[in-house]
Amino acid sequence: MANKNVTDMTVGNPTRHILRFTIPLLIGNLFQQLYNMVDSIVVGRYVSAHALAAVGACGSLNFLFFSLSSGLAVGIGVIASQYFGAGDEKQLKKTIANSIYVLTSSAILVTLIGIIFAGPILRLLNTPDVYIADSINYFRVTCAGIIGVAFYNGVAALLRSVGDSKTPLYFLILSSIINVVLDLVFVLAFDMGVVGVGLATIIAQAVSAVVSIFYAYHKVSYFRLGRKDLIPDLPMIRDSFRLGAPVAIQNSMIAVSCIALQAVVNGFGPDVASAYTITGRIEQLVQQPYGSLGMALTSYSGQNIGAKKQERVIEGFRKATLIVLCFSLIMLPLYFFFGRYICGIFVKDEAEAVISLGARALKITSPFYFALGMIYVPRAVLNGCGDTGFAMINGLTEVVCRILFSNILTRIPALDFWGIWVTTGLTWAFTAIVCVMRYKGGKWKYKALER
Numbered sequence: 001m002a003n004k005n006v007t008d009m010t011v012g013n014p015t016r017h018i019l020r021f022t023i024p025l026l027i028g029n030l031f032q033q034l035y036n037m038v039d040s041i042v043v044g045r046y047v048s049a050h051a052l053a054a055v056g057a058c059g060s061l062n063f064l065f066f067s068l069s070s071g072l073a074v075g076i077g078v079i080a081s082q083y084f085g086a087g088d089e090k091q092l093k094k095t096i097a098n099s100i101y102v103l104t105s106s107a108i109l110v111t112l113i114g115i116i117f118a119g120p121i122l123r124l125l126n127t128p129d130v131y132i133a134d135s136i137n138y139f140r141v142t143c144a145g146i147i148g149v150a151f152y153n154g155v156a157a158l159l160r161s162v163g164d165s166k167t168p169l170y171f172l173i174l175s176s177i178i179n180v181v182l183d184l185v186f187v188l189a190f191d192m193g194v195v196g197v198g199l200a201t202i203i204a205q206a207v208s209a210v211v212s213i214f215y216a217y218h219k220v221s222y223f224r225l226g227r228k229d230l231i232p233d234l235p236m237i238r239d240s241f242r243l244g245a246p247v248a249i250q251n252s253m254i255a256v257s258c259i260a261l262q263a264v265v266n267g268f269g270p271d272v273a274s275a276y277t278i279t280g281r282i283e284q285l286v287q288q289p290y291g292s293l294g295m296a297l298t299s300y301s302g303q304n305i306g307a308k309k310q311e312r313v314i315e316g317f318r319k320a321t322l323i324v325l326c327f328s329l330i331m332l333p334l335y336f337f338f339g340r341y342i343c344g345i346f347v348k349d350e351a352e353a354v355i356s357l358g359a360r361a362l363k364i365t366s367p368f369y370f371a372l373g374m375i376y377v378p379r380a381v382l383n384g385c386g387d388t389g390f391a392m393i394n395g396l397t398e399v400v401c402r403i404l405f406s407n408i409l410t411r412i413p414a415l416d417f418w419g420i421w422v423t424t425g426l427t428w429a430f431t432a433i434v435c436v437m438r439y440k441g442g443k444w445k446y447k448a449l450e451r
Contacts, residue, residue, distance in 0.1 A: 007163025009300045010085055010307040015319045018296050022323075024165040025292035028172035033284050034180070037346075039197045040281050042183045044346045047193050049274050049354060052346070054134035054194055056277025057127050057262060062142055064255030065114045068106050068248045069150035074298070075244020076102065077157030078383060079236075081299050084162050085306025092162075092222055097229040098236040099154050102244070107150035114143030125263045128270060138194040145202025151209040155216050160299045162222065167215060171208040179204035246391040247383060253395030257402035261423065264406045268417040275357035276420060278346045282362065283424075286335070286369060287376075289327050293320055294376035301384025310445055317381050317439065324373035335366040361421040368425035374432040378439035387444040397434045401427040 009017045044052035076099045083092040118139045127135050152175075156168040179200050186196025216223040265276045297320050304312040335342070339362035343355045375394075382390050405426050409419030438444075 008085075009163055009303045010309055010312070014300070014312055014316045018293070018300055018316060018319060019323075021160075021163070021165045021296035021299065022289075022293050024169040025160075025295050026289055028169035029288040029292050030285070031169075031172050031176040033281075033288055034176050037281055037285075038180050038183055039201065040277070040346055042187050043194060043197055044274075044278075046187055050131045050270055051134055051194055052277055053128075053270055053273040054131035055138055055197065056273065056280065057122065057125070057131070057135045057266065058139045058142065059258075059262075059277070059280060061114075061121065061125075061139055061255070061259060064252055064259065065110050065143060065146060066149055067251030067255055068110050069103060069146060070153045071246075071248025071251050072102055072106055072240060072244035073099075073150070073153040073157040074247045074383060075242070075388065076154060076240050077161045078243050078298065078302050078386060078388065079239055080158050080161035081302030081384065082306035082386070085303035089222065093225060093229050094233055094236050095240075096158055096223055097225050097231075098233050098240060099158065100230075101232055102237055102240045103150045103154045104147075107147040111143050111146045114146070115140050118143070125259060126266045128266060128273070130270065134194045138198045141195055141198030142201060145205045148202065148206035148209040152205060152212055155209070155212040158223075159212075159216065159220070160295060161302065162220070163299065163303070164220075165296065165299075167219075168212065171212045171215075174211065175204040175208035178207055243386065243388045246388040250391035250395035253392070254398045257399040257427075260399075261402045261406050261420065264410055265417075265420055268410075268420075271353045272357060272417050272420070274354045275343075275361060278343050278354065278358045279361045279365070279421070281346065282335070282339075282342055282358075283365065286331055287372065290324060290373040290376040293323060293373075294380035297377065297380035298384040301381045302386075305385045313381060313385065317377060320377045320380075321374070324377055325370060328370040328373055331369055332366050335362045335369075339363060339366075361418070364418065364421040365425050368428045371425075371429040371432040375428065375435055378435040381439060382435075382444050385444040387438075390438050390443075393438070394431065394435060397431045398427055401430050 007017070007021070009021070039055065040052060043055050076095060080092055080095045083089075083095060118136050122132055122135050122139065152171065156171075159165075159167055182200030182203055183197055186192045186200050190196060192199070262276075265273050297316060300316050301313045304310070304316070340355060340359035343358035343362070346358075379391070379394060382388070402423060405423040406420060409415050409422050410417060412419060415422060
């Protein structure tokens with residue numbers, strides 16, 4: 001018998017299911033962002049502003065290298081949620097078993113590439129000489145922890161697929177506490193700089209992976225696999241890659257576009273790079289409710305499409321859009337009017353130029369928050385229903401927008417480096433339009449019928 005946190009979302013009130021599922025995800029993601037912010041605060045205040053820029057220079061690269069495992073986890077979760085919705089326990093257990101092979105192979109490959117090519121990649125991005133050594137060291141350390149990220153994401157996606165969003169929250173809280181404590185120990189006590197920050201992160205991720213696997217095996221019946229379940233199933237592995245690879249490629253393309261934008265940012269010097277790092281960290285907080293809502297909607301849509309209840313998927317989309325609108329209206333004035341105080345958390349008061357740049361940048365991007373949210377909602381429905389192939393179109397949209405806008409807008413004298421943040425806002429807007437158009441086109445309904 002599966003644990004009590006498993007939830008069947010094919011019956012009952014859609015809004016209640018989505019919100020109850022979203023809240024634990026949101027709390028967990030906020031804790032995750034907490035230790036990301038602690039990384040930045042510890043580095044910015046207790047090492048240097050340049051060290052903060054060194055960590056920021058790796059942000060898009062880390063996202064790129066983590067994208068493969070996280071994208072594959074989404075694909076695995078989509079398959080599992082549809083089998084759960086259809087009541088097919090045998091295929092659900094086969095999905096869980098074969099996820100081991102998918103996640104392990106991808107994580108090892110990406111780890112090796114990241115460690116070996118860290119230097120050439122960061123030099124290609126025009127990372128300033130003043131902090132490139134720190135960037136290389138930080139990136140290599142974080143790449144060593146990809147296996148932990150892969151397995152945590154995999155187990156979390158599988159738990160969410162059967163309606164359990166609470167348990168992954170507990171593991172994230174544990175991971176966040178460990179990360180914060182180790183940050184302070186490695187940086188303040190042992191003076192390890194950015195390497196200590198990276199080391200704290202991968203240890204915390206490894207712990208969350210081990211604990212989540214242990215819990216799933218002992219508490220959720222679907223994870224108790226027999227020898228027959230563990231026999232590699234090539235069609236199942238192929239399905240995992242078929243549904244997960246487009247999401248992984250989408251995330252990779254988004255990361256590539258962010259890397260291209262980071263290269264433009266680096267060309268404007270350390271102060272602009274530090275401000276960009278700060279606003280990126282702050283906007284990650286804004287994205288957490290949207291991302292959490294998206295994960296909830298993916299599982300909700302997957303279960304209902306597996307049960308052939310398309311009308312509930314449509315209702316879920318409408319309710320999620322309303323939630324995004326309400327949250328965006330709340331966050332806009334907060335970041336628009338109080339951005340200076342928020343930016344001041346990350347660096348010492350002497351870094352006045354960085355704080356001023358960051359505060360003005362938030363005034364540029366905050367009016368686009370609703371557009372940002374409306375990337376997540378239709379994309380989540382499409383992924384949950386099996387229309388993950390659109391993910392590559394979505395990723396390509398972001399690549400084109402970030403590269404095109406950044407290279408045009410930053411060359412306009414009246415905008416100069418402010419074009420960086422205008423690029424961010426316009427990219428969100430155009431990508432949201434493309435995502436909503438795909439959802440409205442209704443192709444996801446036919447994709448769902450294929451499974």
